[in-house]
Amino acid sequence: MNVTVIGLVGLRKIGRKTWVDGDGMKKGEWTAEEDQNLVAYINEHGVSDWRSLPKRAGLQRCGKSCRLRWLNYLRPGIKRGQFTPQEEEKIIKLHAVLGNRWAAIAKEMDNRTDNDIKNHWNSCLKKRLLRKGLDPMTHEPIINNLTVTITNEECGSSSPTTSSHTSSPSGSACLLNKLATGISSRQHDLDKIKSILLEPRIASSGQDEKEELKRDHKIGGGEEEQDDFLIWDDEEVRRFMESGEMEYETTPYVSLFYESTHVLDDLL
DNA sequence: AATCATGTCAACCGCAGTGCG
DNA sequence: CCGCACTGCGGTTGACATGAT
Numbered sequence: 001m002n003v004t005v006i007g008l009v010g011l012r013k014i015g016r017k018t019w020v021d022g023d024g025m026k027k028g029e030w031t032a033e034e035d036q037n038l039v040a041y042i043n044e045h046g047v048s049d050w051r052s053l054p055k056r057a058g059l060q061r062c063g064k065s066c067r068l069r070w071l072n073y074l075r076p077g078i079k080r081g082q083f084t085p086q087e088e089e090k091i092i093k094l095h096a097v098l099g100n101r102w103a104a105i106a107k108e109m110d111n112r113t114d115n116d117i118k119n120h121w122n123s124c125l126k127k128r129l130l131r132k133g134l135d136p137m138t139h140e141p142i143i144n145n146l147t148v149t150i151t152n153e154e155c156g157s158s159s160p161t162t163s164s165h166t167s168s169p170s171g172s173a174c175l176l177n178k179l180a181t182g183i184s185s186r187q188h189d190l191d192k193i194k195s196i197l198l199e200p201r202i203a204s205s206g207q208d209e210k211e212e213l214k215r216d217h218k219i220g221g222g223e224e225e226q227d228d229f230l231i232w233d234d235e236e237v238r239r240f241m242e243s244g245e246m247e248y249e250t251t252p253y254v255s256l257f258y259e260s261t262h263v264l265d266d267l268l
Numbered sequence: 269a270a271t272c273a274t275g276t277c278a279a280c281c282g283c284a285g286t287g288c289g
Numbered sequence: 290c291c292g293c294a295c296t297g298c299g300g301t302t303g304a305c306a307t308g309a310t
Contacts, residue, residue: 028279029304065280067296
């Protein structure tokens with residue numbers, strides 16, 4: 001917090017949560033009397049020129065503070081208190097389309113302030129989405145295994161292998177195998193993932209959303225089925241890098257990864 | 269009963285957009 | 290075109306409340 005301390009006066013606490021800054025402006029919690037003054041002034045003169053308003057209204061506050069107090073608290077018709085499930089659902093849907101544009105979301109809601117919606121999102125709805133395995137920003141399922149730190153030790157021992165090769169794969173092979181594992185562990189079809197890669201911020205429809213939630217609940221439940229896929233060793237990776245060709249039918253997930261790299265190349 | 273963790277809420281700050289001279 | 294003032298927005302903070310251990 002930016003508070004200028006001037007001599008002995010400096011940061012003078014008024015009450016528990018109110019203080020005066022270096023410019024002599026009161027900060028922090030508003031008193032009932034201040035609220036009354038502000039409301040009375042605005043009711044009589046309307047809202048104009050927030051900068052000079054505090055002086056005219058007899059308030060020891062900055063214009064910004066008055067504006068915020070009016071818009072978020074004193075303005076008539078503001079709906080306060082608990083959000084209904086319907087409101088929460090609407091916020092989530094609007095957020096999927098608008099992102100963190102709280103003012104825009106607030107305009108679509110029934111007399112809720114942007115601050116109120118933002119607070120509720122950050123304290124409650126965001127965590128709810130995370131618990132469901134959804135990225136709060138994209139509203140898409142989080143594919144955890146795609147965010148991996150590869151080490152050779154990690155690679156050499158942990159992965160169950162269907163390959164007949166005995167040597168440990170290198171980092172490159174490891175990376176491909178990890179990515180393939182990550183993709184295969186989710187039960188998305190190819191088109192779905194392609195659409196995410198191509199249009200990552202497009203909101204899903206209500207029905208899709210429900211399907212996603214159902215599916216994620218199932219996956220999050222621990223009964224995750226692992227599709228079979230081939231573990232690649234260095235030799236296979238080398239052949240792949242040289243040829244640039246895929247055997248699509250036998251390694252669909254790695255093929256998907258391969259296609260994805262082209263999509264990303266295009267995007268970059 | 270005490271302590272810690274988490275949630276809620278109001279208010280602040282910094283920055284970007286806009287209008288005007 | 291530039292600089293300034295003002296407004297609005299989004300991110301963050303911090304006090305308090307509540308629940309869990």
